[in-house]
Amino acid sequence: MSDNTALRDLPAYEAARGEADHPHSAVVRFGADMPLQLDAGGVLTPFQIAYQTYGTLNAARSNAILLCHALSGDQHAANVHPVTGKPGWWETLVGPGKPIDTDRFFVIASNVLGGCLGTTGPSSTNPATGQPYGLDLPVVTIRDMVRAQAMLVDHLGIEKLLAVVGGSMGGMQVLQWAASYPERVFAAMPIATAARHSAQNIAFHEVGRQAVMADPEWRGGRYLQEGTSPRRGLSVARMAAHITYMSDSSLHRKFGRRLQDRDGHTFSFDADFQVESYLRHQGEAFVDRFDANSYLYVTRAMDYFDLAADYGGVLANAFKGSKTRFCLVSFTSDWLFTTADSRAIVHALNASGAQVSFAEIESDKGHDSFLLDEPEFFAITRGFIDAAARAVGAL
Amino acid sequence: MSDNTALRDLPAYEAARGEADHPHSAVVRFGADMPLQLDAGGVLTPFQIAYQTYGTLNAARSNAILLCHALSGDQHAANVHPVTGKPGWWETLVGPGKPIDTDRFFVIASNVLGGCLGTTGPSSTNPATGQPYGLDLPVVTIRDMVRAQAMLVDHLGIEKLLAVVGGSMGGMQVLQWAASYPERVFAAMPIATAARHSAQNIAFHEVGRQAVMADPEWRGGRYLQEGTSPRRGLSVARMAAHITYMSDSSLHRKFGRRLQDRDGHTFSFDADFQVESYLRHQGEAFVDRFDANSYLYVTRAMDYFDLAADYGGVLANAFKGSKTRFCLVSFTSDWLFTTADSRAIVHALNASGAQVSFAEIESDKGHDSFLLDEPEFFAITRGFIDAAARAVGAL
Numbered sequence: 001m002s003d004n005t006a007l008r009d010l011p012a013y014e015a016a017r018g019e020a021d022h023p024h025s026a027v028v029r030f031g032a033d034m035p036l037q038l039d040a041g042g043v044l045t046p047f048q049i050a051y052q053t054y055g056t057l058n059a060a061r062s063n064a065i066l067l068c069h070a071l072s073g074d075q076h077a078a079n080v081h082p083v084t085g086k087p088g089w090w091e092t093l094v095g096p097g098k099p100i101d102t103d104r105f106f107v108i109a110s111n112v113l114g115g116c117l118g119t120t121g122p123s124s125t126n127p128a129t130g131q132p133y134g135l136d137l138p139v140v141t142i143r144d145m146v147r148a149q150a151m152l153v154d155h156l157g158i159e160k161l162l163a164v165v166g167g168s169m170g171g172m173q174v175l176q177w178a179a180s181y182p183e184r185v186f187a188a189m190p191i192a193t194a195a196r197h198s199a200q201n202i203a204f205h206e207v208g209r210q211a212v213m214a215d216p217e218w219r220g221g222r223y224l225q226e227g228t229s230p231r232r233g234l235s236v237a238r239m240a241a242h243i244t245y246m247s248d249s250s251l252h253r254k255f256g257r258r259l260q261d262r263d264g265h266t267f268s269f270d271a272d273f274q275v276e277s278y279l280r281h282q283g284e285a286f287v288d289r290f291d292a293n294s295y296l297y298v299t300r301a302m303d304y305f306d307l308a309a310d311y312g313g314v315l316a317n318a319f320k321g322s323k324t325r326f327c328l329v330s331f332t333s334d335w336l337f338t339t340a341d342s343r344a345i346v347h348a349l350n351a352s353g354a355q356v357s358f359a360e361i362e363s364d365k366g367h368d369s370f371l372l373d374e375p376e377f378f379a380i381t382r383g384f385i386d387a388a389a390r391a392v393g394a395l
Numbered sequence: 396m397s398d399n400t401a402l403r404d405l406p407a408y409e410a411a412r413g414e415a416d417h418p419h420s421a422v423v424r425f426g427a428d429m430p431l432q433l434d435a436g437g438v439l440t441p442f443q444i445a446y447q448t449y450g451t452l453n454a455a456r457s458n459a460i461l462l463c464h465a466l467s468g469d470q471h472a473a474n475v476h477p478v479t480g481k482p483g484w485w486e487t488l489v490g491p492g493k494p495i496d497t498d499r500f501f502v503i504a505s506n507v508l509g510g511c512l513g514t515t516g517p518s519s520t521n522p523a524t525g526q527p528y529g530l531d532l533p534v535v536t537i538r539d540m541v542r543a544q545a546m547l548v549d550h551l552g553i554e555k556l557l558a559v560v561g562g563s564m565g566g567m568q569v570l571q572w573a574a575s576y577p578e579r580v581f582a583a584m585p586i587a588t589a590a591r592h593s594a595q596n597i598a599f600h601e602v603g604r605q606a607v608m609a610d611p612e613w614r615g616g617r618y619l620q621e622g623t624s625p626r627r628g629l630s631v632a633r634m635a636a637h638i639t640y641m642s643d644s645s646l647h648r649k650f651g652r653r654l655q656d657r658d659g660h661t662f663s664f665d666a667d668f669q670v671e672s673y674l675r676h677q678g679e680a681f682v683d684r685f686d687a688n689s690y691l692y693v694t695r696a697m698d699y700f701d702l703a704a705d706y707g708g709v710l711a712n713a714f715k716g717s718k719t720r721f722c723l724v725s726f727t728s729d730w731l732f733t734t735a736d737s738r739a740i741v742h743a744l745n746a747s748g749a750q751v752s753f754a755e756i757e758s759d760k761g762h763d764s765f766l767l768d769e770p771e772f773f774a775i776t777r778g779f780i781d782a783a784a785r786a787v788g789a790l
Contacts (some may be wrong), residue, residue: 040662139662199646199670200638206671207635209664210678214627216611232609240602240635243595248730251594257701265699267435267534269604269691273698275594276601283605296664303668304660306652335643335730 012288013229015083016116020132020291021125023118024082025050025075025111028155036113036148039141039304046127049152050118051075051110054094055102057158063394064158065100065385066149067109068166068173071241071298072290074117077109078102083117083289092373099382100165104395108156112173113148114140114297122293123224134293135221142169142305146176150184160184163388165381167191167370168337169298172305175345178326179307179318187388189381191329192370194341195315195348196306201336204244205299208237212292221293234292235283242282247333247366251275308348315348322349326356327384329377331369357384407683408624410478411511415527415686416520418513419477420445420470420506423550431508431543434536434699441522444547445513446470446505449489450497452553458789459553460495460780461544462504463561463568466636466693467685469512472504473497478512478684487768494777495560499790503551507568508543509535509692517688518619529688530616537564537700541571545579555579558783560776562586562765563732564693567700570740573721574702574713582783584776586724587765589736590710590743591701596731599639600694603632607687616688629687630678637677642728642761646670703743710743720786721751722779724772726764752779 027050030036035043052075057064067077067090078094080087094100094107111119114137126133153161164177164185171193178188197205212218215233219226243251255275259265262272271277311317326349330342339360349356361376363369370377389395422445425431430438447470452459462472462485473489475482489495489502506514509532521528548556559572559580566588573583592600607613610628614621638646650670654660657667666672706712721744725737734755744751756771758764765772784790 135664139664196652198643199650199652199668200641200643202652202668203634203638203646203670203674206666206668206674207631207638210627210634210675211606211609211631213664214606214631215609232605236602236606236609236631239598239605243598243602246595248593248595251598255594257591257594257597269530269534269608269695271601273594273597273601275598279598279601280605300664 012083016289016291017123017224019083019117020121020123023050023111025052025118027118028152030151034151036144036151038138038144040138042138044120044138047113047120047148048118049110049148051108051152052077052079054078054107055105057106057156058394060394061158062160062162062392063104063389064106064108064153064156064161065163065165066153066161066177067094067107068149068164068170069109069112070166070168070170071302072286073170074115075109075111076117078107081289089371092371093378093381099378100385105162105385105389108153110149110152112298113145114294114301116291116294119148121291122221122297123291132224134224137297139300140297141301142172142176143180143310145301146173146180149173149177150181153184160186162392162394163187163189163385165189165191168193168367169302171337172302175307175318178322178324179311182319182322182324185324186392187325187327187384189327189329189384190345192331192334192337192367194337195308195345197303198341202303204240205303207240208299209296211236211240212295218292223292229287230292231287234287234290234295237295238286239279239283242279244336245366245368247335247364249333249364250366253364315345316351319349319352319354322352322354324354325388326354327380328356328358329370329380330360331363331365331367331374332360333364334367334369336367407478411684411686412518412619414478414512415516415518418445418506420447420513422513423547425546429546431539431546433533433539435533437533439515439533442508442515442543443513443519444505444543446503446547447472447474449473449502450500452501452551453789455789456553457555457557457787458499458784459501459503459548459551459556460558460560461548461556461572462489462502463544463559463565464504464507465561465563465565466697467681468565469510470504470506471512473502476684479680484766487766488773488776494773495780500557500780500784503548505544505547507693508540509689509696511686511689514543516686517616517692518686527619529619532692534695535692536696537567537571538575538705540696541568541575544568544572545576548579555581557787557789558582558584558780560584560586563588563762564697566732567697570702570713573717573719574706577714577717577719580719581787582720582722582779584722584724584779585740587726587729587732587762589732590703590740592698593736597698599635600698602635603694604691606631606635607690613687618687624682625687626682629682629685629690632690633681634674634678637674639731640761640763642730642759644728644759645761648759710740711746714744714747714749717747717749719749720783721749722775723751723753724765724775725755726758726760726762726769727755728759729762729764731762
C-alpha cells in the first residue's frame with residue numbers, strides 16, 4: 001500500500017483522474033503478447049490491471065481469495081482509499097481477524113476492466129492516440145472483466161483460488177468465474193446478486209446513463225480532453241441509484257420526514273428534508289471519485305449480463321459437473337437483487353448437481369446490507385471460508 | 396369541449412405552452428376580490444382554474460363528482476387531449492356507462508394549481524410582469540390546490556359533492572377535501588395514495604427535480620423567457636419516475652431482456668433493450684406536454700403533504716366527527732403507495748369513527764394500476780358511487 005499523504009492534498013477530482021494511468025496500487029501491464037479477448041469482438045492491447053493484496057500467499061499457494069467489487073467499488077477493499085481518505089469498502093468483512101481474515105488468507109482485490117482506479121477504462125490513456133479513450137474503448141462485459149482477472153491471477157502465480165467472493169456486480173463476476181473457470185475456483189460466494197440483470201434494473205441504469213449523457217459537459221464522452229466535467233449528470237445518476245441501494249424502511253428509519261437544520265418548510269426547492277440533503281451529498285461525493293464514462297461502461301456490463309444465455313438458455317448448464325462449492329446470500333429487504341434472484345441460482349446449481357448452501361438474511365437495510373455491519377452475514381462468511389480452507393489444507 | 400383540430404397542427408411543445416394562459420377548456424378567473432390563500436403565506440391573485448365537465452348537473456345539484464388528477468395528469472380525464480390527441484387519462488373509468496357514469500353524474504375535472512394546462516402555474520403569465528411566473532410563483536401545497544378547487548365548486552353552484560375521487564396525488568387531494576370540507580363531501584375515494592409522502596418518495600422526487608435543475612437550459616426557471624427548454628433534464632426525471640409507476644414483474648412481463656429491433660447486443664450505449672427505448676420514449680413524449688417548472692411545483696406539493704401534521708400529528712383528528720363515507724383502494728404490486736399506506740389511513744378513519752371500506756386489489760401492474768383496465772377496481776368504484784348516489788337520492 002502506498003503513502004497517500006501527498007495525494008490527498010490535491011483536490012479529490014484531480015486526484016481521481018491521476019489514478020487512471022498511475023494508480024496508488026500495484027499494477028500489472030499486459031503487452032502486445034498478451035491481448036485481452038473481448039466479447040464485443042477483437043482484443044484490447046496493451047492493457048493494465050490495478051490491484052491491492054492483503055496478507056501472505058502460503059507456500060502451497062492454496063490460500064488465495066479473490067474479491068470482486070460492485071458498480072461503484074474498486075480495488076481498495078481493505079485499505080484507506082487514496083482519493084477519499086475513507087476506509088476500504090469491505091473493511092467490515094476483510095482484514096486481520098475479520099471473517100475474511102488477512103492474517104490467514106492472501107486476499108486479492110482488483111479494479112474492474114472499464115473502471116477508473118487504474119485498470120484500463122475509458123479515462124485511461126489510449127496508447128494509439130495519447131488521449132483518454134473515452135467512448136473509443138470497446139464496451140466490455142462481466143466475462144471480459146473476469147478474463148482480465150484470470151490473467152492477473154495467472155500473473156500472481158496462482159493456479160486455483162481458494163475462494164471468489166463478491167456482492168452485487170461482484171456476485172455476477174463470482175458466477176462468471178465459476179462458469180468460465182470451474183477448475184480454478186474451490187469455493188464461490190455470490191452475494192446479493194443475480195444470474196441476469198432484470199428489466200427494472202436495466203431501466204434504472206438507463207436513467208443513470210441518460211442523466212450523464214444529457215449533461216452538456218459530457219461532450220460525447222470527450223470531457224477530459226475538453227476540460228469539462230459532467231458532474232451534475234453523474235450526480236443525478238448516483239442519486240437515483242442510491243435510492244435503489246436502500247430500502248424504504250431504512251430510508252424511513254434514517255430520515256423519515258425530518259427537516260434539515262430548519263423548523264418548518266421553506267416553501268422553496270431547497271433541500272428541506274434530510275433525505276434530500278443526504279442524497280445531494282451522495283451525488284456530489286461520488287463525482288469526486290468516479291469517472292462518468294466508467295459509469296456508462298460498468299452499468300452496461302451489468303445490463304448485458306445473462307449467464308444462461310451463454311449456455312443455451314439453461315442456467316444449470318453453466319455449472320454442469322462443477323466441483324466448486326457455493327454459498328449464496330441474499331437480504332430480505334434488498335429489492336434490487338432479491339431473494340428470488342438468489343433462489344433462481346440455487347435452483348440451477350441444484351439442477352446441475354453442485355454443492356450449494358443458501359442463506360437469506362433478515363435485514364431492513366436493503367441492497368447495501370452486504371457492505372454493512374451484519375453479524376449473521378459475517379458468521380456465515382467466516383464459516384464458509386474457514387471450511388473451504390480446512391478442506392484444501394490451508395488452515 | 397373544444398375543437399382541437401387546428402391546435403394539433405402545431406408542434407406539441409408549442410401547443411402545450413399555449414395551454415397555460417388560454418387552454419382548450421372552460422376557465423374560471425378569480426379577480427382581486429377573490430384571492431387564494433396560500434399555505435406559504437400571502438395570497439395568489441388574480442388566478443384561474445381550467446376545467447372540464449362531463450354529464451349534466453341534476454336539479455337538486457346532488458350528482459356532482461369531482462375527479463382529482465395525479466402528478467402528470469390534467470383536467471382532460473375523459474376527453475381527447477388537446478395537445479397529445481390521445482384519450483383522456485381516466486377514460487377507462489369515466490364516461491357514458493362507465494363505472495363513473497357520465498350519463499348519470501355531473502363529473503368535474505380541473506387542472507391543479509401549479510399545473511401547466513390552464514390553471515395558474517409557473518408557465519402562466521404573471522400579471523405583475525407580463526412574463527411567465529417561473530419560480531416567482533409561490534410554492535403551493537395540496538391544501539392550496541384543494542382550496543382552489545373548492546372555489547371552482549362554489550363557482551359551479553355546488554354546495555355538496557356526491558363524491559371526490561382520485562389516485563396517487565389525486566388521492567392526497569381527496570383526503571385533504573375530506574379533512575378541510577367534511578360537510579361538502581358525501582363520499583370520498585382515495586386510491587393508491589398515502590396520508591403523507593414517504594422518505595423514499597421524497598427521494599425519488601428530489602432526483603427528478605435535480606435532473607431538471609441540472610439542465611443548463613433550465614436557466615434558473617427562466618427558460619420560457621430565454622427561449623430554451625430543459626427537455627433532457629425533464630425527460631430524465633420522467634424516466635426515473637416512470638420506473639416507480641410500474642412493478643418489477645410488469646416490466647419483466649412487458650419487456651424482459653428482449654432486444655429492440657436487433658438480433659444481438661450492439662456493444663454500445665444505444666437502446667439495445669426494449670425497456671430502454673420504451674423509457675426514452677416515455678421521457679420524450681412527456682416533455683412535449685408538460686412544463687418543467689410545473690414538475691418542480693407539483694412534486695414539491697406532494698413532498699410537503701403530511702395530513703396528520705396539520706392535526707397535532709394524529710391523523711384520526713383530521714377526520715373527527717366526519718360523516719363522509721370512505722372507500723380506499725390499494726394494489727398489491729404498488730411499491731410507491733403501498734397497501735400499508737392505505738391501511739394507515741383506514742386505521743385513522745376507524746379511530747375517528749368514520750364509515751370506511753377498503754379493498755386491496757390483486758394486480759401486478761404497480762402504481763399505474765389505477766389508470767389501467769382493472770375489472771375488480773371498476774366494480775368497486777361503480778358499487779361505491781352508485782350506493783352513494785342512492786343514499787342521497789341522486790339515482
